[in-house]
């Protein structure tokens with residue numbers, strides 16, 4: 001059976017990942033897969049998931065991480081909680097879905113840990129790489145779409161939408177370091193990470209993503 005694909009959406013707060021992930025799923029299942037891959041495309045399932053919170057254990061961890069605690073969460077404890085969420089997600093959800101040939105659209109993955117806990121919090125990057133390796137067992141994304149928008153614009157969008165969560169409440173300088181992290185990651189992994197200009201309108205961003213998805217799905221031999 002054909003192996004599935006793990007496609008990850010990354011970026012700072014309010015970069016539009018969730019919006020674009022849902023639009024991509026609707027397009028792929030509507031007519032996109034058929035347009036890109038022909039009749040065979042109709043048979044490929046597409047699912048969406050996210051980190052943190054892609055499993056039942058992960059939902060509890062997400063709540064701990066984003067809703068804030070009576071006492072502050074220490075940086076290394078935060079790192080390990082994101083790692084625990086990922087380890088569970090990989091084993092319980094991602095690997096079995098990939099084995100079934102599913103296209104997975106995932107809101108955040110390993111690059112978020114490097115950007116937020118590494119560049120943002122200042123934890124050792126080598127340590128984070130090791131933790132990512134332990135949590136994923138080596139499972140990398142086939143394609144990562146980095147929605148690149150200025151951290152300040154992204155935060156404004158996220159805050160307009162409603163109350164800020166624990167991570168969104170961090171100072172602007174933190175989010176700017178996170179943004180630098182994504183920039184550096186895109187330079188280091190140009191094959192895996194594709195930059196999308198996410199300062200454009202939702203429709204323009206969606207069209208840019210469609211083009212890349214179609215190209216990659218064709219190139220990566222999703223024809224069976």
Ligand code: T5A
Nearest residue numbers: 013014015016017018019051082112113116157167201202
């Ligand atoms: N985290 C996560 C870590 O620190 N380490 C890790 O290892 C991992 C995995 C996750 C938090 O955890 C951190 C990162 C995060 O702080 P989350 O809820 O997943 O929390 O947070 P976000 O991913 O940031 O989710 P957001 O919902 O805040 O941002 P999105 O998904 O990027 O943006 P979206 O699509 O919800 O859009 C936000 C608003 O902007 C509008 C939308 O309509 C919406 O109102 N919008 C646009 N407006 C103008 N132009 C566009 N192009 C727009 N696109 C969307």
